[in-house]
Amino acid sequence: MSTDRPVLAARGGELRCKGWRQEALLRMLENVLEVGERPADLIVYASLGKAARDWPSYQRIVSLLKNLADDETLLLQSGRPVGVFRTTSDAPMVLSACNNMVGSWQTPDRFYALAEAGLTIWGGLTAGAWQYIGMQGVLQGTYEVLRAVAREHFDGDLAGRWLLTAGLGGMGSSQPLAATMAGAASLTVEVNPEKLSRAQDNGWLHEVTDSVDAAITAVTAAAQERRPRAIGLLANAGEVMPELVARGVIPDIVTDQTAAHDARFGYLPSGLALDEWEASRAADPQALEERARSTMARHVRAMVALQAAGAVVFENGNNLRAQAREAGVTDAFAIRGFMERYLRPLFCRGIGPFRWVALSGDTADLAKLDDIAAALVPERPEVRRWIELARARVPVQGLPARSCWLGHIERARMAEAVNNAVASGEISAPVLFSRDHLDSAGMTHPLIGTEAMRDGSDGISDWPILDALLLSCTGADLVAVHAGGGGYSGFMQSAGVSVVADGTAHAATRLRRALNSDTGLGVLRYAEAGYDEARAVALNPASNLHWAATTATTEGDA
Numbered sequence: 112m113s114t115d116r117p118v119l120a121a122r123g124g125e126l127r128c129k130g131w132r133q134e135a136l137l138r139m140l141e142n143v144l145e146v147g148e149r150p151a152d153l154i155v156y157a158s159l160g161k162a163a164r165d166w167p168s169y170q171r172i173v174s175l176l177k178n179l180a181d182d183e184t185l186l187l188q189s190g191r192p193v194g195v196f197r198t199t200s201d202a203p204m205v206l207s208a209c210n211n212m213v214g215s216w217q218t219p220d221r222f223y224a225l226a227e228a229g230l231t232i233w234g235g236l237t238a239g240a241w242q243y244i245g246m247q248g249v250l251q252g253t254y255e256v257l258r259a260v261a262r263e264h265f266d267g268d269l270a271g272r273w274l275l276t277a278g279l280g281g282m283g284s285s286q287p288l289a290a291t292m293a294g295a296a297s298l299t300v301e302v303n304p305e306k307l308s309r310a311q312d313n314g315w316l317h318e319v320t321d322s323v324d325a326a327i328t329a330v331t332a333a334a335q336e337r338r339p340r341a342i343g344l345l346a347n348a349g350e351v352m353p354e355l356v357a358r359g360v361i362p363d364i365v366t367d368q369t370a371a372h373d374a375r376f377g378y379l380p381s382g383l384a385l386d387e388w389e390a391s392r393a394a395d396p397q398a399l400e401e402r403a404r405s406t407m408a409r410h411v412r413a414m415v416a417l418q419a420a421g422a423v424v425f426e427n428g429n430n431l432r433a434q435a436r437e438a439g440v441t442d443a444f445a446i447r448g449f450m451e452r453y454l455r456p457l458f459c460r461g462i463g464p465f466r467w468v469a470l471s472g473d474t475a476d477l478a479k480l481d482d483i484a485a486a487l488v489p490e491r492p493e494v495r496r497w498i499e500l501a502r503a504r505v506p507v508q509g510l511p512a513r514s515c516w517l518g519h520i521e522r523a524r525m526a527e528a529v530n531n532a533v534a535s536g537e538i539s540a541p542v543l544f545s546r547d548h549l550d551s552a553g554m555t556h557p558l559i560g561t562e563a564m565r566d567g568s569d570g571i572s573d574w575p576i577l578d579a580l581l582l583s584c585t586g587a588d589l590v591a592v593h594a595g596g597g598g599y600s601g602f603m604q605s606a607g608v609s610v611v612a613d614g615t616a617h618a619a620t621r622l623r624r625a626l627n628s629d630t631g632l633g634v635l636r637y638a639e640a641g642y643d644e645a646r647a648v649a650l651n652p653a654s655n656l657h658w659a660a661t662t663a664t665t666e667g668d669a
């Protein structure tokens with residue numbers, strides 16, 4: 112075992128558990144560490160998103176999964192196993208609650224103290240629920256946003272345009288690739304030279320420089336020549352953005368994906384060298400946070416100025432605006448969020464970040480899964496286009512996986528086709544289906560997923576809780592309820608789900624029930640909030656949804 116990559120996911124057809132449902136979850140736990148950012152510390156992504164409480168908890172989870180019977184359920188409390196209960200063979204194998212704290216206790220300071228005391232972890236969204244698949248998990252979301260930006264602002268075409276952004280971490284490293292796939296040139300600012308080298312080695316960046324002049328020259332030349340070229344710049348984004356404003360250099364599109372949600376661990380303040388960061392955190396964490404927020408304030412002021420100068424600017428789900436507002440930037444929310452601005456119409460139809468993982472580890476299985484997905488929804492040609500782009504451009508990280516934005520009914524159709532292919536042996540081993548928590552039913556985050564809801568229900572977290580409760584009744588294999596953590600404290604409540612297609616009739620039923628319930632509730636959440644797109648889906652007989660509001664109206668008992 113190497114200390115920096117202590118876990119690799121098992122591959123092949125051999126089972127270490129009593130069945131594939133348990134084996135699949137064990138492989139996913141291993142996989143999030145195989146592809147994670149700091150696996151030796153169990154950190155998967157977003158600076159602090161963890162897979163398990165600590166290494167003894169990890170070892171214990173592994174051993175419990177190996178011995179778990181089909182009618183038993185393992186309970187996890189913030190990444191620590193607390194017990195195995197006799198349930199039924201239709202119940203989840205694993206139930207996980209992670210970092211949920213009552214209302215006003217959800218503050219960063221309480222979180223850091225409880226995490227330090229070993230009582231909680233932040234599971235991110237997909238880290239503690241073992242669903243992270245590397246940067247691909249967010250790649251299509253970024254790509255879809257850029258396509259929406261193209262449609263809305265640039266006559267459908269990003270050739271000749273350039274994107275300015277920052278952060279090449281677990282999620283952020285998807286940005287230059289998404290920009291290239293969407294046809295734009297890009298400049299990504301990053302403080303850590305290792306992240307820049309990794310992105311260049313993987314082909315996501317075409318060139319890297321530490322000179323602002325050289326970076327601007329390269330990216331503007333690429334844009335002029337309509338070449339989708341990705342440039343990386345070793346610098347602090349909080350310094351570069353104001354510098355561009357001062358020089359009058361206006362990008363076409365501006366966003367950011369530093370881990371700004373966490374002022375202590377995720378965003379390097381201006382004037383601090385990377386190798387001074389840890390010591391500064393240990394010496395005076397509050398002072399460090401203040402410095403980070405003050406840099407974020409300058410960063411966001413520059414973004415607001417770039418927007419005023421004509422750039423298309425949006426926040427990319429990292430809470431940067433809220434941090435800047437806390438540091439006194441009263442107009443931080445003049446910048447809109449990517450979700451409500453560009454992705455909500457898709458969520459209204461239950462279309463969101465679905466994903467599947469070939470548990471065999473065999474890329475030939477991924478190719479077959481891609482074939483099935485490409486042929487699945489001919490009425491939405493963008494699905495085939497995405498699959499073709501992804502299979503050509505997206506590298507395999509860990510167990511071969513594909514993220515693919517599918518909607519209500521579509522996900523269950525995909526899973527059913529795959530379950531049949533597993534049963535026939537066309538696919539060599541079972542396949543796990545899951546999704547990001549930032550999905551239509553799975554997320555309440557009033558500054559990201561549910562910002563500016565039409566009915567004002569932004570912060571109501573009944574929806575992900577209902578989603579998790581419902582999913583637990585459908586036969587899903589893992590159901591998770593996550594919240595808070597770091598700078599996210601008090602802002603987020605989410606639900607996650609994983610279901611395994613092992614080729615059995617039992618799996619076929621559970622897949623259909625779980626996936627249709629999950630997207631169905633998402634559609635109803637947006638229908639209830641007053642979105643016409645969601646209401647149209649909810650009322651379409653093909654959706655097979657029983658929207659109680661409609662029943663009330665038609666039965667005259669409202």
Ligand code: NAD
Pocket residue numbers: 148156157158159249252277278279280281282283284300301302303306346347348349368369370371372373377378379380427428429430549
């Ligand atoms: P990460 O911690 O793995 O990476 C953050 C990167 O930012 C690091 O490489 C770090 O060196 C760099 N960085 C920090 N301060 C910087 C600065 N001042 N200037 C330039 N670079 C700096 O985090 P991640 O997993 O990439 O996630 C990034 C953010 O995106 C998080 O806030 C996360 O919560 C959010 N997120 C958004 C979505 C979405 O759907 N848009 C999905 C997942 C995560």
